[in-house]
Amino acid sequence: MKRILSGNEAVARGAWEAGCSVASGYPGTPSTEIMETFARYPNVYAEWATNEKVGLDVAIGAAYAGKRTLSTMKHVGLNVAADALFYVAMTGVEAGLVIVSADDPSMHSSQNEQDNRQFAKFSRIPCLDPADSQEARDFTIAAFDLSERFDTPVLLRMTTRVCHTSSPVEVTEQQQQIPEPGKYPRNPAKYVMIPANAHRRHPVIEERVSELSKFAENFPHNKIEYRKRDLGIITGGIAYQYAREVFPNASILKLGMVYPLPVEMVRSFCKSMENVIVLEELDPFIEDQVRLMGIELFKPQIKLNGDDAHTKSIFPITGELNPAVVRQSAEKAGLLETSVKKELSNLDIPIPARPPTLCPGCPHRSSFYVLSKLKVPVNGDIGCYTLGVAPPLSTIDTCGCMGASIGVAHGAAVAGDKERHVAVIGDSTFFHTGIPALINVAYNRSNVITIIMDNRVTGMTGHQDNPGTGFTLQNQATIELDIEKLVLACGIEKVLTVEAFQVDVIEKTLKKWLKEDGPAVLITREECALLPSARKRYLPLQVTDQCNGCTVCFRIGCPAILKSDQMDPKYHRPLAIIDQELCTGCEICAQVCPRDAILFRDQVIALRTSEEV
């Protein structure tokens, strides 16, 4: 039966069909929907782990215990999980372990576009790279078989366009049998990586790569499509689709397994072609391996980057590919006739940008408004609140990766920076990697002020539960972690929890703390305005005739506050107006208005009641 599935849904489907019964991951675009989909299948256990490293350790434990297991994360999550990746590459597993890395070429929602195929080579495990949803499902099933056959974790490397493209998938309705739990292995020579054992395991995994390379020669998902022989293309993953689109008559060696490569298959394909190119997104990962085999690739007329050996010669190393980029690169290299340029018009008027912004009613807004007034350096973190960087708030000064805010602020403080440093981090990110950094602040006594913006959910990735919400991924009631107690236990003595919309309390507290020495933590607590429970409280506010267009409310950067067509008669400034469709009634604007020209919620209710009477 065919169903339209996204690549992510197809991975979940494939895992379920393969009898995978345990999954652990951490949300991250573009991987999140894999876990959300898998969690709804019958007879499975699925969880959000606190971070990717914990998630992978959990998955490894389950695979040691004899259950086929899935571990999911976005590409940068594998950096966090890398320690676990490298030991499980050494130990191998008792049952299939598939690690999904969802890479994000073009950084649609990420801080970098690292190519995680490199991790497979780095850790000596096989890497499968699907090109569409059908392959995402098929390769997931193949990955579990491969994992058990070669006693290795398998990296299933996805990319944004595969994760978030939907296409028809042939599925089966049956789940392979889930084995009864066996006895947990008592095999220290294999599973206890003390140096003596690790010494013996290293040659085993190097040998495994050689065996996998031989296996790859007949792996059904490595295949040659013979067409014309003047051009042969070696490709894998999403780049295959662009190869077919731009070079419909070329022969193609499509690699389902991009590491290790089937050496003989590559050689014989290249021998039968007049010219060979490698078409792949991001790093020259396949290309480097092919060149190391001593194979001469097509020499472009004009090299993309001159004679720079550190990059690719035909296709760009940065950004995702698309048919236009592939075609232009191929024309430049002399692979294609330069197409007759269609007369396409160009846009000649400026179009206002529509950048992502903090939503109307976002509980992060008040803290950023206060910070923008205090003008202290703010070290940010990964989440919706990174949008505090956008004008008019323009408040975030650094942001690198999950959990970085607190450590970076501490580093600046111990370096003797004259300004007082603030770190801003969300609830889920604090649980992810913020806690060790906060302990470090307390232990090493810097005077960093940390603001934990607790919006009661993992927001940016689309409302996933976390240890603070009271529910698990599979909707079981659970603990609701008390952040304030946790902060105290970390050794921070100065800690205060406030309601996130209380602008004056936040301002007073921060001003007081800035005058005092020592570390402090402010927890601003209010649920995300997009949560169903928050939506029930929406009550749009109103501007009264007291407004004189002073612009203070515009400075909070709320999309619900607009400039009206009406001008203030004295100053000729546009008056403020509140969009009744967008406003949630968070009252931040009403609090900052110096003329009390914006009605608070109870004033709006009173006004409406009086109008009705």
Next chain:
Amino acid sequence: MDINGLMGKYPNGINFLLTGVGGQGTILASNVLAELGMSLGFDVKKAEIHGMSQRGGNVISYIRWGEHVYSPIITKGEADIVLAFEKLEALRAVEQIKPDGLMVINDYAIVPVTVSSGMSEYPEDDHIQETLEKFTSNVYWVKGQDLAEEIGYPKASNVVLVGALTMLLEIDPEAVLNVIASKIPQKYYSFNKKAFYAGLNNLKTKK
């Protein structure tokens, strides 16, 4: 039209581009078109971006119908049909339309924060119209938001536009409604059906 009729008119398949602002139902409309394409017998691909871009930003999705679809995305000058749920986003996407491709626009503005904060100006209607006409004369304006509000379901402007598109492509309305029914909770079906027909019957006033 059935698949043969559509392939006669669009021998290389149909590339749709849907564009709107987060919360306008762009994704639902995309899902309907992908499912509809498959039910008509096409190979289909639907590509969209999730995550950060949704926080008040624009949402673009591509749907491709064809005998065999490879690339999930299209680039400049390759869209046969653009369905725009917001005027500014229609303008932003217009470079991607094929010369004289079909464009259906919701006559509705959502002011971006760059405009409300005074950093830039929302273009005038006439200016939008003139600019679009440089790319295609095949522009249909639909008062999707007004029509959706009239039937008492303001969120359904996406379905109003799908109705309008159904008329322009001469596809069997029942086939489209069946797909819509499979994508939404049953309690909202009657509203969506009204919205669909409101769009389908409305395209007499070409602006």
